[in-house]
Amino acid sequence: MHVRLALAGLLCLLPLGGAQARTVYECLRDNRLSLSTAPEPGSRCKPKRVNDRKAKVPNFWGDQGPVRGNVYAKNLNGVTVYSTRRMPGWKEVAEPYRLHAPRDSWAHEGLGELGTPRLDVFxxxxxxxxxxxxxxxxxxxxxxxxxxxxxxxxxxxxxxxxxxxxxxxxxxxxxxxxxxxxxxxxxxxxxxxxxxxxxxxxxxxxxxxxxxxxxxxxxxxxxxxxxxxxxxxxxxxxxxxxxxxxxxxxxxxxxx
CATH class of the missing domain: 1.10.530.10 (Lysozyme)
Structure with a gap:
């Protein structure tokens, strides 16, 4: 339930591009993906149309999949832009949300932690x-x-x-x-x-x-x-x- 509320809250932050749909940007930099309400400086971004009603389900970003991170904002050319990427000069504006990989993903967290290298095993x-x-x-x-x-x-x-x-x-x-x-x-x-x-x-x-x-x-x-x-x-x-x-x-x- 808290995930749905967090995503619904994020929807309120994002400017609407119409009654039912708007545009968000899928941005790639250093092999890391983020979502933004406008193209991020220094990233390769492509526009995506998003149905506002997606806020009513856990996967708010539709076919773009789950996203992990906080929401950050900065005024660019007189417009407040929101992004899930942390960048210098951008201010955190929302509570963090954290979604996991979908059930059909291979993703698994792993059981080991950082520590001293072990050269004696196998x-x-x-x-x-x-x-x-x-x-x-x-x-x-x-x-x-x-x-x-x-x-x-x-x-x-x-x-x-x-x-x-x-x-x-x-x-x-x-x-x-x-x-x-x-x-x-x-x-x-x-x-x-x-x-x-x-x-x-x-x-x-x-x-x-x-x-x-x-x-x-x-x-x-x-x-x-x-x-x-x-x-x-x-x-x-x-x-x-x-x-x-x-x-x-x-x-x-x-x-x-």
């Missing part, structure tokens, strides 16, 4: 998978750390299994017979990540987002989907990747 499996697929060992370890904290028996509320938290459909697609086998789990994840690396031309933010939420969600939003758990997950994995590269005595990329 060392042979990670080295073998990295050598076989060409996927960097530090990246594989970062995913395992974020997903399960290296627990081979981990099971998420959404059904993700094992060290690499494989969803059942992914396990089937790669011929995994035992998702709780650390060797099979790590090998499957490495093969899958190799395909994601090819698909996204090495863009690690998109690779992490697709691993978490699926390639369909990334394609739909043209970047990291605006799901709370996916955004948090991407940041977590990138931070862990830097730590594992450092622990493995590899130069840490400047963009991490």
């Amino acid at each position: 060392a042979a499996q990670f080295i073998a998978a990295a050598k076989k697929t060409g996927v960097e060992e530090a990246w594989l370890r970062a995913i395992a750390h974020a997903e399960s904290d290296f627990n081979p028996r981990a099971l998420s509320p959404k059904g993700a299994q094992g060290v690499m938290q494989l969803m059942p459909a992914l396990s089937r697609a790669y011929g995994v017979t035992d998702p709780y086998s650390s060797a099979q789990s790590i090998d499957c994840a490495a093969r899958h990540i190799r395909e994601l690396m090819r698909l996204y031309k090495g863009d690690l933010a998109l690779v992490a987002a697709a691993y978490n939420a699926g390639t369909g969600a990334v394609a739909r939003y043209g970047g990291v989907p605006p799901y709370a758990e996916t955004e948090d997950y991407v940041e977590k994995v990138q931070a862990l990747y830097a730590r594992y590269r450092s622990a493995l005595k590899k130069p840490v990329p400047r963009n991490i």
Whole structure:
């Protein structure tokens, strides 16, 4: 109920473009999506028509999907513009709202937390998978750390299994017979990540987002989907990747 009230409140903030419909802008910058009442400076934005009656249902943004964040405002050229992106000089004007990925999404939050890199767990499996697929060992370890904290028996509320938290459909697609086998789990994840690396031309933010939420969600939003758990997950994995590269005595990329 509080979600519906928050979204209805947001509707009151947004200027109406007609009796039943108006235009909002879907804006992309640094692989992050936001919604705004006018094109955001520095972002690539495209207009979307929104039915005002969508405020009566939880998914206010219609086919644009759920959004996580606060609402910020700034006067631009004499007009107050509202956005879900936090930018310098913009003032927060509404209570935060936080929606999760839809039920049919692959997105799962992961069970691991940031912490000291662990190089002692499943060392042979990670080295073998990295050598076989060409996927960097530090990246594989970062995913395992974020997903399960290296627990081979981990099971998420959404059904993700094992060290690499494989969803059942992914396990089937790669011929995994035992998702709780650390060797099979790590090998499957490495093969899958190799395909994601090819698909996204090495863009690690998109690779992490697709691993978490699926390639369909990334394609739909043209970047990291605006799901709370996916955004948090991407940041977590990138931070862990830097730590594992450092622990493995590899130069840490400047963009991490």
